[in-house]
Amino acid sequence: MINTMKLSIAPYLLLVSLFVPCVSAHADGRIKGTGGVSSVSGAGGGGLIAWATLTSLASEQQRGFTAFTTYTDLDDFTLEVAGAAVNFNDRVELSYARQRFTIKANDAQIAQDKYGLKVRVAGDLLYGKLPQIAAGIERNRLLDPATARAVGAVDDNGTDLYVSAARAWIDGPFHRTSMLNVNLRYSKANQYGLLGYGGDDRDTRVQVEVAAAMFLTRSIAIGAEYRQKPDNLSALREDEATDVFVAWFPNKHFSVTGAYVMLGEIAGAAQQNGFYLSIQGAL
Amino acid sequence: MSVISEFSFSKSFYALTLAALLSACSGTQDTENLYTALGGEAGVEEIADNFIMEIAYDDRVIAYFEDANVDRFRQFFIEHLCMLTDGPCVYTGDTLIDTHVGMNVTVAAFNAIVEDLMAAMNKAGIAIGTQNRLLARMAELREQIIQM
Numbered sequence: 001m002i003n004t005m006k007l008s009i010a011p012y013l014l015l016v017s018l019f020v021p022c023v024s025a026h027a028d029g030r031i032k033g034t035g036g037v038s039s040v041s042g043a044g045g046g047g048l049i050a051w052a053t054l055t056s057l058a059s060e061q062q063r064g065f066t067a068f069t070t071y072t073d074l075d076d077f078t079l080e081v082a083g084a085a086v087n088f089n090d091r092v093e094l095s096y097a098r099q100r101f102t103i104k105a106n107d108a109q110i111a112q113d114k115y116g117l118k119v120r121v122a123g124d125l126l127y128g129k130l131p132q133i134a135a136g137i138e139r140n141r142l143l144d145p146a147t148a149r150a151v152g153a154v155d156d157n158g159t160d161l162y163v164s165a166a167r168a169w170i171d172g173p174f175h176r177t178s179m180l181n182v183n184l185r186y187s188k189a190n191q192y193g194l195l196g197y198g199g200d201d202r203d204t205r206v207q208v209e210v211a212a213a214m215f216l217t218r219s220i221a222i223g224a225e226y227r228q229k230p231d232n233l234s235a236l237r238e239d240e241a242t243d244v245f246v247a248w249f250p251n252k253h254f255s256v257t258g259a260y261v262m263l264g265e266i267a268g269a270a271q272q273n274g275f276y277l278s279i280q281g282a283l
Numbered sequence: 284m285s286v287i288s289e290f291s292f293s294k295s296f297y298a299l300t301l302a303a304l305l306s307a308c309s310g311t312q313d314t315e316n317l318y319t320a321l322g323g324e325a326g327v328e329e330i331a332d333n334f335i336m337e338i339a340y341d342d343r344v345i346a347y348f349e350d351a352n353v354d355r356f357r358q359f360f361i362e363h364l365c366m367l368t369d370g371p372c373v374y375t376g377d378t379l380i381d382t383h384v385g386m387n388v389t390v391a392a393f394n395a396i397v398e399d400l401m402a403a404m405n406k407a408g409i410a411i412g413t414q415n416r417l418l419a420r421m422a423e424l425r426e427q428i429i430q431m
Contacts, residue, residue: 029391031398059390090390127425171419175412217411218401 027283028252029059030090033221034125034168037247037257038068038280040192041138042083042097043116046225047259047276048241049209051181052134052166054093054120055085056282057252063088065283072261074274078102083114093118093136101194103267110194111143123165125179131167138162140193151267152233153196160187162209176214179223183209190232191266199232213247221247239264243276255280317420318370320413327370331361333403343395347386367420379427388429397421 036053039045044055044066056064064087072079083097095116102109116138123130138160142148145156162185172178185207188197207230213223224244231238245259259276266272321327335357338344348356365372376382397418404414 029389029394031394059394061389062391127422169419170422171415175415177415 027056027058027062027064027087029062030057031126032057032218032252033215033247033249035064035066035087035282037255037278038066038070038083038085038095038097040070040072040079040081040097040099041114041116042068042081042085042095043118043136043138044085044087044093044095046181046211046213046223046243047245047257047278048225048227048243048261049181049183049211050116050118050136050138050162050164051183051211052120052132052164053125053181054087054090054118054134055095056087058087059090061089064090066280068278068280070276070278072274072276074261074263074266074272076104076269076272077266078104085116091120099192099194108147109144110147112193113141113143114193115139118164125166125168126170131165134164134166136160136162136164140189140197142193142196145196148190148194148196151190151195151235152200153190154198155188156196158188158193158197160185160189162186172214174214176216178214179212181211181213185209187230188232189230190236191229191238195233195236195267199234201232201234203230203232204228205230219249221249223247236268237265245276253282255282316370317368317413317416318365321364321368321409321417322407323370324365326407326409327361327364327368329407330400330403330409331357331364333406334360334400337399337402338396341395341399344392344399347388347392364417368417379424380430383428384430390429393425393429 034053035055035057036044036046036051038055039047039050041050043050044053045051055066058064067084070081080100081097083095085093085095087093097114099112099114100109116136118134118136121133121135123132125132140158140160142156148156162183164181164183166179166181168177168179170177186205187207188205190196190199207228209227211223211225213221215221222245225242227241229238229240241261241263243259243261245257247255247257249255257278261274261276263272321330335353338348359376362372362374362376366374401414
C-alpha cells in the first residue's frame with residue numbers, strides 16, 4: 001500500500017524551485033503577484049481552488065514555467081502535492097500534479113494524478129472593463145483505487161470542468177490592491193477525487209468556489225477561499241472546504257504560501273483542520 | 284438535479300456577500316487631494332526624477348526611450364502627473380495616443396514601466412495606499428498607450 005516512489009518527483013521540483021531565482025528570466029511581463037500561486041490540483045490559483053489567473057508572470061509572447069510542492073497536515077491525514085505548470089502567452093496553461101494522501105492511523109496512502117488545461121478566454125485581471133475569464137478542464141486519475149471502490153465510488157477517474165472569473169481592484173478596500181475570484185465547477189469528485197468519482201448518493205454536479213485576496217504590501221497578500229464540494233457517498237459525509245492564507249512574494253520567481261485549512265469531515269473523521277504550506281518557483 | 288444544495292448555498296451566499304461588502308468599501312472617497320498626498324510640486328518632481336533613473340537602468344524598456352528628449356519627457360510627465368492627481372497644472376503635451384503611436388508598446392513593457400513607477404514612488408517615500416490611488420487612475424489610460 002505504501003508507495004515510496006509515488007511522490008519521488010517532489011525533491012527535484014524543490015531543487016528546481018530553489019535554483020529558479022538564479023536563472024535569468026524572460027517571462028516576467030506581468031506585475032508581481034498577479035500569477036497567484038499553485039493550487040492543489042496544479043492549476044494556477046490560490047490553494048484549494050484554481051483561479052482565472054494563469055500560472056507564472058508570462059505575458060503575451062512569453063512562456064512561463066512554475067514548479068511547486070505543498071504539504072498539508074490535518075488532524076487525521078496529510079496531503080502532499082508536487083507539480084508543475086507552463087503558461088503560453090498568458091493564454092494557455094498546462095498543469096500536472098501528483099497528490100499523495102496519507103491516513104495517519106494506519107499509514108495507508110492514496111495517490112492521484114491531475115492533468116489540467118486552462119485557457120484565458122477574455123479580459124484581464126487588472127486592466128480594462130472585463131474581468132479575466134478563463135475556462136479549464138482537469139483530468140484526474142487515482143493510482144490507488146481500492147479505497148474509492150470500498151466506499152462506494154462509481155469511478156476511479158474523473159473530469160472536472162470549470163469557468164472562472166477574477167477581478168483585481170488596484171485601489172481596493174483600504175487602498176490595497178484586492179481581488180475577487182468566482183468559479184463554477186462541474187465535478188463528480190469525492191474529496192478532490194481521492195475517494196473516487198460519483199457515488200450511490202448522487203449530489204449536485206455544479207459547485208461554487210470563491211476566493212478573495214488583498215495585497216497588504218507589494219510582497220504580502222492575505223485572503224480566504226471557499227470551495228463547495230459534492231456529497232455523493234451515502235456511507236460518508238463530505239463538507240465544504242475553506243481556508244485563510246498568507247502568501248509572500250519576495251521576488252518574481254519565488255513564493256511561499258501558508259494557510260489554515262478547514263476541510264470538514266473526511267472519510268468519517270470529523271472536523272479536519274490543519275496547516276498548509278506551499279512553495280513555488282517560477283521562470 | 285438541484286444545482287446548489289441548500290446548506291452549501293447559504294455558505295456561498297455569505298462568502299459572496301462578504302466579498303461584495305469588501306468591494307463596496309473601495310468606493311470610499313478620500314478627502315485628501317492626491318497631488319497633495321504625493322507631496323505637491325516637490326513630491327511629484329522627485330517621483331519624476333526617480334522614475335527617469337529607473338527607466339534608464341531598465342533593459343526591458345530603455346529601447347523605447349532611445350530617441351526621447353529627457354528634459355522634455357520630465358516636463359510633460361510632471362505636468363501630466365499633476366493634472367491627473369488634481370494638481371494646479373495644465374498639461375501642455377501631446378495626447379497619450381499621439382506620443383505612443385508607432386511605439387508598439389507591449390503588455391510586458393507597459394507592466395515594466397508600472398513597476399519602475401512603483402520603485403520611483405517607493406524611493407520617494409510614498410505610502411502604498413497613495414501609490415495605489417495614483418496607479419488606479421493611470422491604469423485607466425492603458426488603452427491609449429498599448430494600441431492593440
